[in-house]
Amino acid sequence: MIRIEQYESIVGKVLIEELFLLAGKLEGRSIQNINSTAVGGGVAEILNRMIPLLKQLGVSASWDVIRGDEKFFEITKKFHNGLHGVEVEISQEEYEHFLHVNEENADDMEFSDIVFVHDPQPVALIDHRKTNGRKWVWRCHIDFSRPDPRIWNFMQKYVTQYDSAVFSAPAFARTLPIPQVLISPSIDPLSDKNKELPDPVIEQTFERFGIDRSRPVITQISRFDYLKDPVGVIRAYRKAKNHVDIQLVLAGGGATDDPEGPMVMEKVQAEAANDKDIHILLLPPSSDIEINALQRGSTIILQKSLREGFGLTVAEALWKGKPTIAGAVGGIPLQITHKHSGILTYSVEGTAQWIKQLINEPEYARKLGENGREHIKNNYLITRHIRDYLLLFTSLMYEGDLVYLG
Amino acid sequence: MTPNSESAFHFHTKLEQTLLLGIKARSVVQLLDGIGSVPESSVYFHTHHFLLQHQYLSPEPPNDFAYWVSELVGNAALGESLGSVDIVAFDSITGLRDKFISLLETHISSDAYRPDTDHGEPFHFMASRTFVLPTSFVAHDIREFREMIGGVSIESLYYHIFDARLRLGREENDFSRWLRDRGRPDIAEKIRKLDPYAQTMEGLRKNIIGAIGEVD
Numbered sequence: 256m257i258r259i260e261q262y263e264s265i266v267g268k269v270l271i272e273e274l275f276l277l278a279g280k281l282e283g284r285s286i287q288n289i290n291s292t293a294v295g296g297g298v299a300e301i302l303n304r305m306i307p308l309l310k311q312l313g314v315s316a317s318w319d320v321i322r323g324d325e326k327f328f329e330i331t332k333k334f335h336n337g338l339h340g341v342e343v344e345i346s347q348e349e350y351e352h353f354l355h356v357n358e359e360n361a362d363d364m365e366f367s368d369i370v371f372v373h374d375p376q377p378v379a380l381i382d383h384r385k386t387n388g389r390k391w392v393w394r395c396h397i398d399f400s401r402p403d404p405r406i407w408n409f410m411q412k413y414v415t416q417y418d419s420a421v422f423s424a425p426a427f428a429r430t431l432p433i434p435q436v437l438i439s440p441s442i443d444p445l446s447d448k449n450k451e452l453p454d455p456v457i458e459q460t461f462e463r464f465g466i467d468r469s470r471p472v473i474t475q476i477s478r479f480d481y482l483k484d485p486v487g488v489i490r491a492y493r494k495a496k497n498h499v500d501i502q503l504v505l506a507g508g509g510a511t512d513d514p515e516g517p518m519v520m521e522k523v524q525a526e527a528a529n530d531k532d533i534h535i536l537l538l539p540p541s542s543d544i545e546i547n548a549l550q551r552g553s554t555i556i557l558q559k560s561l562r563e564g565f566g567l568t569v570a571e572a573l574w575k576g577k578p579t580i581a582g583a584v585g586g587i588p589l590q591i592t593h594k595h596s597g598i599l600t601y602s603v604e605g606t607a608q609w610i611k612q613l614i615n616e617p618e619y620a621r622k623l624g625e626n627g628r629e630h631i632k633n634n635y636l637i638t639r640h641i642r643d644y645l646l647l648f649t650s651l652m653y654e655g656d657l658v659y660l661g
Numbered sequence: 662m663t664p665n666s667e668s669a670f671h672f673h674t675k676l677e678q679t680l681l682l683g684i685k686a687r688s689v690v691q692l693l694d695g696i697g698s699v700p701e702s703s704v705y706f707h708t709h710h711f712l713l714q715h716q717y718l719s720p721e722p723p724n725d726f727a728y729w730v731s732e733l734v735g736n737a738a739l740g741e742s743l744g745s746v747d748i749v750a751f752d753s754i755t756g757l758r759d760k761f762i763s764l765l766e767t768h769i770s771s772d773a774y775r776p777d778t779d780h781g782e783p784f785h786f787m788a789s790r791t792f793v794l795p796t797s798f799v800a801h802d803i804r805e806f807r808e809m810i811g812g813v814s815i816e817s818l819y820y821h822i823f824d825a826r827l828r829l830g831r832e833e834n835d836f837s838r839w840l841r842d843r844g845r846p847d848i849a850e851k852i853r854k855l856d857p858y859a860q861t862m863e864g865l866r867k868n869i870i871g872a873i874g875e876v877d
Contacts, residue, residue: 269813269814270814272797273674273676273794273814276794277676277794422681425681425785425787426782426783426785427681428681428682428683428785429683430683431683434680435680435681435682435683436678436679436680436681437679437680437681437787438679583782588782592728593732633713642676643678646676646678646792647678649792650678650790650792653792655790656700656702656788656789656790656791657790657791657793657828657829658790658791658792658793659793660792660793660794661795
């Protein structure tokens with residue numbers, strides 16, 4: 256098990272001491288996380304990492320998962336898509352079933368002092384808060400910038416009953432009568448996807464995929480999804496390749512729950528034609544080390560998304576000190592300050608132009624990568640995420656803009 | 662509280678919680694409206710958080726208003742004007758807010774002004790809540806004080822330099838105040854004159870240590 260002290264060498268002793276100090280302010284209070292799945296997905300991943308670390312800090316933290324039948328999860332999948340801006344139809348009967356499952360779960364649960372509810376599935380538990388005095392916080396992990404207004408109207412009745420709501424990016428904030436807190440997601444520098452790798456591992460990975468390390472490699476790691484614009488990436492690579500000798504790696508998972516996936520892959524393969532310098536890698540889910548190695552061995556990382564949630568793949572690339580060119584969408588502008596810690600682009604042409612410039616100016620590219628890594632270190636590692644959560648729980652006990660925690 | 666003229670200097674640190682106000686600006690006119698109506702803690706946030714989040718980039722970090730206008734609206738001249746506001750010259754957020762309002766109003770009423778189109782990424786108004794914590798660093802004399810300046814977190818420096826003046830309404834930063842009370846107005850004055858907005862936090866730390874100089 257990873258110990259909280261292992262992060263000291265990365266973020267410094269003072270920050271870890273601060274976490275213990277802050278955790279001490281929560282003495283005697285219990286914190287209960289509630290979500291809808293114990294495995295799979297970003298929320299379960301972060302809770303699996305965070306709960307043991309919170310306990311090591313002395314926080315009484317627990318995690319409960321709500322139960323639901325297949326129909327419930329079909330409905331919540333529709334919620335999820337609708338909140339992402341996709342048009343969906345939800346019947347009155349489905350809304351009622353959703354509420355019924357929430358009620359059944361609430362009846363079976365004992366709530367802690369602070370109830371931290373993640374995402375839409377358990378949002379209506381608040382309707383059954385049995386005792387006053389407990390604090391309830393709703394944590395929204397999803398892109399909330401263009402929610403379907405009908406679903407949002409339904410959810411709003413429940414969200415506004417909470418003491419506070421937490422969003423991952425400024426663009427997701429709503430007009431609400433309760434405080435809204437910004438807590439960005441994070442990456443774990445000790446995970447397989449982000450830990451330091453010995454050079455031979457990187458070397459072997461490139462060899463295995465037949466990528467030539469003696470020439471510059473441009474890489475985009477992402478699902479094969481229209482919104483990640485893999486075809487645009489190939490077009491930008493082609494434009495740049497007229498002037499610089501580069502290879503392109505497009506690597507990512509298969510997106511099995513995405514019916515458009517195979518179609519996107521077909522288009523990507525057609526666009527790549529028979530270019531031997533384009534490597535399209537469909538990786539299985541357990542490829543964290545390979546992804547890490549591909550990122551570390553690349554010259555430039557791209558994330559040319561057209562739409563993005565927070566875009567943690569950008570944080571992963573920057574953490575590895577890689578010069579990164581990314582679309583200015585979703586949470587990406589929070590991670591990249593244009594021309595300081597990376598490059599933000601809006602088009603195929605702009606992306607191609609910056610690929611050429613960074614290949615031709617390695618010193619500037621190196622500085623971008625260095626700044627990017629420092630920015631991630633200060634703002635997007637799991638230790639900052641823990642600090643924000645501890646502060647969130649503590650803040651529920653105080654009022655005002657300036658609080659002395661003596 | 663900190664510092665006490667009769668006693669040691671207790672270093673404090675601070676943690677910031679970022680609040681989302683749900684208010685957006687899609688044009689320079691909306692930016693002006695927003696600056697005029699958001700709480701003071703929002704103006705403070707947008708003129709200061711850059712210093713902590715991007716400490717390695719500067720010596721001259723822009724404020725959020727200047728960054729958005731320059732990089733996303735694409736108005737370099739107005740961006741430079743907003744980025745050149747001498748924040749150290751203000752002793753209240755109200756004065757600082759009025760300065761930004763006046764610059765934007767002047768721009769909008771000038772011949773050079775053209776109504777904006779949609780720039781894609783809007784400006785999102787945020788604010789912050791500050792939580793102050795005592796640290797284990799306590800200096801009993803100037804020699805210890807100098808040593809500890811080298812060891813405290815940048816958040817601690819930030820609190821005693823920036824928050825002390827603009828958020829707590831103290832006449833000068835906590836370090837200068839304590840040194841003056843210890844009978845060293847010369848060092849106090851040197852630190853007071855440092856422009857903390859024109860250097861990185863690590864640069865500021867070095868300059869404070871330099872201002873104290875060698876002490877017995």
